[in-house]
Amino acid sequence: MPKKVKIHIDKVSKVYQTEDGRELSVLRELSLDILEDEFVCIIGPSGCGKTTLLSIIAGLQPATSGRILVDGDIVSGPGRDRGVVFQEDAIFLWRKVIHNVEYGLQLRKVPKTERRKIVQEYLKLVGLEDFANFFPKELSGGMKKKVALATVYANDPTILLMDEPFGSLDYPTKCRLQLELLKLWKTKTKTTVFITHDVEEAIFLSDRIVVLQNGKVETVYENLLPRPRADELRVQTEFNKIKGDLRGYLE
Numbered sequence: 001m002p003k004k005v006k007i008h009i010d011k012v013s014k015v016y017q018t019e020d021g022r023e024l025s026v027l028r029e030l031s032l033d034i035l036e037d038e039f040v041c042i043i044g045p046s047g048c049g050k051t052t053l054l055s056i057i058a059g060l061q062p063a064t065s066g067r068i069l070v071d072g073d074i075v076s077g078p079g080r081d082r083g084v085v086f087q088e089d090a091i092f093l094w095r096k097v098i099h100n101v102e103y104g105l106q107l108r109k110v111p112k113t114e115r116r117k118i119v120q121e122y123l124k125l126v127g128l129e130d131f132a133n134f135f136p137k138e139l140s141g142g143m144k145k146k147v148a149l150a151t152v153y154a155n156d157p158t159i160l161l162m163d164e165p166f167g168s169l170d171y172p173t174k175c176r177l178q179l180e181l182l183k184l185w186k187t188k189t190k191t192t193v194f195i196t197h198d199v200e201e202a203i204f205l206s207d208r209i210v211v212l213q214n215g216k217v218e219t220v221y222e223n224l225l226p227r228p229r230a231d232e233l234r235v236q237t238e239f240n241k242i243k244g245d246l247r248g249y250l251e
Ligand SMILES: Nc1ncnc2c1ncn2[C@@H]1O[C@H](COP(=O)(O)OP(=O)(O)OP(=O)(O)O)[C@@H](O)[C@H]1O
Pocket: 016, 017, 018, 024, 026, 044, 045, 046, 047, 048, 049, 050, 051, 052, 053, 197
């Protein structure tokens, strides 16, 4: 049975008014369907509108024209169905790991015993069960990303929106987190929209790669590399062939 459309992006345009009174047209009637449980990576040059698109899907800012439907409903603001992981660590520095991860559950008034059970489950999934009582300043950059991941996952959204979450990490840490993310995605599948300008990262993670250019979809690449994916994949011929193909679009 064909998968259902989870996110329907329908001719979305975004024009920013700049401080000096000019209009900056960033997205131009961009249309795209993202399927349920799909892992889509969006790549494109700096400034092409990736973050803008993600924040409109998240409901953090409106489109100038066009609309986005999630499960058939028009997006008019943020919602619990969409969890966002930003490029910067959006975690509370003054709260211990455990209190960061349970924050959303607390807001929703989930009783403490249930809350703790959920938090333990997600800390275990990201391998941070022994760090529950640490403060963020006591963690490495990679561990902070894992806290951010566990925090959004604990809220159980159906869609995960990620804006270059691993952009600031060194290569080995980034590779490890990509594997962790795929493991999470396999255990608790969510429709995932992942922004990156790292082509290799996009190939390693995705089912489809959407290349943005000049505020539009330049091309959509079906990534048929088999799953589960392991580090060895990164040096295989097929992997590098896709890399070559995509580079052509990005130049
Ligand atoms: N709030 C804003 N007001 C005015 N212009 C903005 C605003 N936010 C973004 N822009 C402009 O919109 C364009 C696209 O920005 P956006 O952040 O979406 O790009 P991006 O593809 O995410 O880039 P990067 O890869 O560098 O993160 C840029 O030219 C930027 O200057």
